[in-house]
Structures are given as structure tokens and as C-alpha cells.
Amino acid sequence: MSLGTDTDIAALIGRVALRDRAALSSLYAAASPKLFAVCLRILKDRSDAEDALQEVFVKIWHRADQFALSTTSPAGWLVTIARNHSIDVLRARKPVADNIEDNFDLADTARDPEAETVLKGEGRRIDRCMEELDSDRAVAVRSAYVEGLSYQELADRFNVPLNTMRTWLRRSLLKLRECLDR
Template identity: 35%
Template sequence: MDAADDLSPLLAAIARGDRAALRALYERQAARLFGVANAILRDRDGAADALQDAFLRIARRAAQFDPARGTAEAWLAAIVRHVALDMIRARGREIPTDDPALGDQPVAPAAFDQVAAAAEARRLHECLAALEEKNRQGIVLAFVHGFSHAQIAARLDLPLGTAKAWIRRGLLRLRECLA
């Protein structure tokens, strides 16, 4: 029986709350799992943090390990990988620079979302402006102000079917414009 085969009983013991088993698992696997985290993060301090977080997860989730689904080593590596990837996402995206004095500057993912949202909003406004007034008015009342078709018909003094048709035609034109 090799070291990998010994891990399943250790995980079962950890699931029962055996702290000595957790310590033994750490001693056997920490170097390998640190390597997994470091390969993903490319940061020794971050890899150490990821390893600590991963072992906390392992301690909480040891009962979820199923040897029928794969090896314990693969299960442990997957946990470390997920923790490391979560850390990368939490850091935000980095923009590499050529100047080593500056280092990499983190950019919040929200900044990218804001730029994309602004571009989409500008495009939407352009497409709305290209619609006929009756279509634009119906769409704005429905989707901005939350009016029902009946409320729109009453507000614009139109038959209900006409209001629905104007909104539908406007949405179709809007879809074409945005495509």
C-alpha cells in the first residue's frame, strides 16, 4: 500500500473529527498541495494562504470524499485548486506592466463591468432614439416605469391591442438594432 492509498482512511478519520489524522494528512500532502497552489497563484505567500484555507475546507468536508469517484490525492488537489482560483477572482484582474518598479496594478473586476455597461447603455439609448415615438414611449412606460399593457393603453388613450402591438413592434426593432 503506497502513501496515496493511506489517504482514504485518513479522510474518514478526519470526517469523524480526528485532529491527529488531519495533522498526518497535512504532513504527507502539504508540500505537494503547496506546489499546486503556487503553480496557480505564482505567489508563495498566497499559496501558503490558499493551503491553509484548503485544509480548513478539507477538515469541514472530509465526509464528502467518495473513493468511488476518484483518488484522495485528486480530491485534495481539486480543493486546493478551487481555493487558489477563488483567491485569484477575489484579487481582481491584473494589468501587467513593463516597468518592474511599478509592479502589477490590480484592477477591480467591477471596473470592466462598468465600462461594458456604459457601452451597452449608450448603444441602447442610440437604438431607442432610432425608434418611432409611439414605439419608444410604450417601451419606456413598460420597461422603465413598470406599467402594464392596460395602464399604457389607458395612459396613451389607445385600445389595448394597439398598445401591445406598438410595444411588440418596438421591441422587435430594438432587438434588430442591438444585434
């Protein structure tokens, strides 16, 4: 990570929330190589990645005041904005089949408090849990995240049917969750 210390980045994001242009410039200097790499890796086209990076920093400028309220690490917060934007661009450019069943209910507000306390547990590092997966599945999980690949693209790359890939990733996610919570 070339992103400087969390405290530095958090302070810069805080000053960006106060519309400090110099802070935006410093934040750009510190974070743009990493965030450009994210856009480029997902979009695989320099000109698209430049456009995406521009949008990402416009979003950072407008959303910086929400950062103070979030609990994620500042570098992680920036990378998430870049990944989400790039994946949205990619999916708009090359649509993939929907996946969530139609009866997917929106807000499930009446949740029991017990479930909430379970959620507070600190996650463990993922590396050890990745080792528990079959190696090709671990590679699939990692490429999905890093390159923003769809189920279809992953199925093509690993030369397995679409449904097999879906099962691979879903089982892997549940295994990872189980391992991370252990």
C-alpha cells in the first residue's frame, strides 16, 4: 500500500469534507496511483479508466462528509468507491443476467437484536481462510474481486458451466464467512 498512514488519509478526507482544495490535491497525489490501478484493472482500458478516476474523485469530494460517520479504514473507503464505480461502468457497458430472485424484500427492519450482537465480532484476516478453499475456487474468488468479473466471465475463464461457477463462489463465500467467524 502506498497510501500513506490511515491517520494522514483520514485527516485529508476530513479536510476535503471542509471543501479544502489543497487537501483534495494532496489526497489525489497520495491516492490516485492506487485508485487508477483499481479502475484500470477492472475496466482494462486506459481512457475509460481515466474517465472513471475523474468520477471517483468527484464522488470523493461530494461524499467526504460521510466518511466521518463510517467505520471502514480510509484507504479501504477510497478503494471501495473506485471499485464500485468501475464495476458499475463495466456492468452498464456489458450487461449480465440478474441473479437475485424477484421476491427479494427490501428493508427487513424487524431484526432481532441477537443477530446484531453476532455481527459485532471482529473479522479475522482472510488469507488463512482462503487457504482452506480448493485452490481454483480461491483464485476465482480473488479474480472476481480484483477484476470485477461476472459469473459468466469467470465460468468462461475457468471453463466450467455458469451454474457450476455460481455454486463454487457461493459455497466459497459461506466457507469464508464460517472460517472468518471461527
